[in-house]
Amino acid sequence: MAKVLMKGNEAIGAAAINAGCRFFFGYPITPQNELPEYMSRELPKVGGTYLQAESEVAAINMVYGAAGAGARVMTSSSSPGISLKQEGISYIAGAELPCVIINVVRGGPGLGGIQPAQSDYFQATKGGGHGDYHLLVLAPSSLQETVELVEEAFDLADKYRNPVMILADGMIGQIMEPVEIKPYTPYQNLPPKDWASTGTIDSGGRRRIINSLFLDPTELEQHVLKIYRKYAEMEKQEVRYELYNCENADIIMVAYGTTARIVRTAIEQCERIGIHAGLIRPISLYPFPYHVFDEVVDRAKAFLSVEMSMGQMVDDVKIAAAGRKPVYFYGRTGGMIPMPEEIVKKIQAILQEG
Template sequence: MKGNEAFAEAAVQAGCKYFFGYPITPQNEIPEYMSKRLPEVGGVYLQAESEVAGINMIFGAAGTGFRTLISSSSPGISLMSEGISYIAAAELPCVIINVMRGGPGLGGILPAQSDYFQATKGGGHGDYRLLTLAPGTLQEATEFIMMAFDLAEYYRNPVMILADGFMGQMMEAIEFKKVKLNYDIPDPKEWAIGYMAERGKRALIKSLSLDPEMLEKHNQKLQEKYRRMEEKEVRYESVGVEDADVVIAAYGTTARIAKSSIKKLRDQGMKVGLIRPQSLYPFPYKPFNDLPDGVKHVLVVEMSCGQMIEDVKLGVQGKVPVSFYGRCGGMAPSVEEIEEAAKKLLG
């Protein structure tokens, strides 16, 4: 399947019933697919008049306890930032897919990874976090999306899938299979509007809190939830790190390119490994902090001007040098470019 269509079908198979969105390249096939597919499973598709309207529709639908999805691309996600902050504050579960494109501003329609800060550091206002997953293949993307709905409900928090234009537009063979989590997902959702209304009770879902002491307590409750995420939801892949002289750090499509570079370097007798974060928040700091003694350098490769590198440096804690190689504006690093960047570090 084409990536965007696979993303959408994964959401449907995970039980998504409501989709609100607005067209923007390179994710347009997601709403197009959902417009036909959701009515077939008793769901509702609605094209909002803007991304701002769409994310607030998600707020309302998520409050009913049904599984909801919104998708967009970089500047569209920027427009949603206020609403995402409201949803996180109200502790509502939803899934957000960002198929990244080049920026800043409207930029261009080609792939990029320059929304890392926006996704992982709280793109909107306030002390909130999004559980952020970064798949490396379409198969992994479908599994992450299906898992994301469970994670969103377990933590009562928005979950973002951070993909890029390559993944949205490429085609690969897909096997839809649900990843089981060892979590007790509450059902029925005792906090949801419909569940409460059936019992003659009122569910008040809001993010406004004018009492500073109450708002502080609410923030502290949210921070405790984020700490639980950091304990339980760190995901990463490690390849050939145990004997490496240089370790490449990359995620998503860039990691796929880097794997080809590593194979070529290994064939030439050069010891290069890879750490691929699959969760960007919470970030896998530990494997970078626990690098084997033989590692002499870390090379961060991104389709950006350098964003994930800040988290890599935090993980490494100055134990070895950290260098960067990146392309931006819709340009992707080639296998040969990453190979040459690693060779320079290997001397």
Template sequence: MARVLMKGNEAIGAAAINAGCRYFFGYPITPQNELPEYMSRELPNVGGVYLQAESEVAAINMVYGAAGAGARVMTSSSSPGISLKQEGISYIAGAELPCVVVNVMRAGPGLGGIQPAQADYYQATKGGGHGDYHLLVLAPANLQETVELVETAFDLADLYRNPVMILADGMIGQIMEPVEIKPYTPRPNLPPKDWTTTGTSASGGRRRIINSLFLDPDELEAHVLHLYEKYAEMARQEIRYELYNCENASVILVAYGTTARIARTAIEQCQRKGISAGLLRPISLYPFPFPAFEHVIDIPQAFLTVEMSMGQMLDDVKIAVAGRKPVHFYGRTGGNVPMPEDIVAKIEEMLRLK
């Protein structure tokens, strides 16, 4: 298939439909509005259903129902809208239902602004809603990777019976790049959905119940321990990252999403100044690629975390480095974007301090 110029939000929708998503429930909010618009136009053409709910709370509970019936289903929103979905996301994780949630991040807190940001890292990777649970979180840095990760997300959701979040900043949603939507083949050996609520005739006359309520503390503890065994398997199997120009780097930048692209430009500017810098780009934010740091820990003088936030990924980077090298931070917030020149200036300052 030829490459097609698409806006990021529309590319997400095209990839979801290509991966077999046939149900979408959402509610409008900038900067992800083109995604539900795309799904409203295209899903009926493949026998699917688009429904604009009366609220984000309603939308995520519609996802709960469709996922419980075994459908491939997706919802999307932007930061404060994802906040409203958190109770339902916790219910879905507790009930072990597969679905894909897309967050095209905007600036906060509160209503904040409509410009791009990365300040939902804590919300995405540390739970977000109530209780002991995790989402599998994937963070693309360009539109072709976004397409591929959206398709992967549906497979991973079915494999682990768990919600998967695509964490994309507003720039990913709004930029236009050429993408190729290749013929989709599901991941082999996905487990059968023999737990779905598709009626008693489909289950041999037996009722199937999907629930996240356990009134017996020992039963709930056993369930949570089971969930954490699943998260441990994710950490063994689903870590994704990229290393770029790290072989002889004096400083290794750690950045994800659009910020990682800006960091690569800063690395090129450093090279012209005779400074060797590299990039460690997390692609899976949960599970975080802690093992990646072991491959490069002895190389740089220091690490520099770059984010469109006040440093939410910084904590995980410090845990990964474990005090063996200095960890510095440079970030912009409020919808402002780090500039390559400012990152270079920060690197020069770090090396002078050394």
């Protein structure tokens, strides 16, 4: 199949439909507006349903309902809208329902601005809503990878009965690149949705009920322990990352999303002036690839976390380094994008300090 030039938000929609998504509930907010616009046009063509809800709160509860009925369903928003969805996301995680959530991140806090940022890392990876739960969080750095991760996100959601978030900064949503939408092949041996509330009776003669309320604390504790066993399995099976130029690197940068692409350019500039630099690119932000640092920690003099934020992923980098090598941070915020030249200057300062 030939590649097609697409905007990131539209590529996300095309990938979702290709993966069998037939329900989309959302509410407009920049910089993700082209995604619901695309779904409103294309979903009816395949027998799907698009609905612009009256608010983000309404949209995520519609997702709860469709997921509870066993449908493949997606919602999308940008940072303030995701904040409004957090209560519903916690309910969905507590009820063990599969869905896909797209966050095309913009600058904050508050209404902030409409330019790209990565300052929702804490919200995405550390829960975001109330209670003990996790989302599986994936961070693409190109549109082709975005397409592939969106498609896989639906399978992962069904596999673990858990929400999956694609954390795509505003640049991913707005840039245009050639993408190939390949014939979709779902995971083999996905579990049947025999839990779905479709009006049927289970083998024990009981109605299927979707719920996250446990008034007995002993039952709630057992439920939380159960879902944490799923998270432990994710941490074993779903860690994704890329190593780039780390073999002889004096300093290893850690970056995700489009920031990782900027870091690659900085690495090329470093090489031209005799500095050996590498990159660890987490693709799964939860679960975070802590163990990969063990492979490179003896080679590097230091780690540098590069982010479009005031420093959120840097905490996970420090945990991974475990005090064995120093960890530094460089970031821009408010919708400002770090430039390769700035990163090179930071690396030079670190090496001179060391």
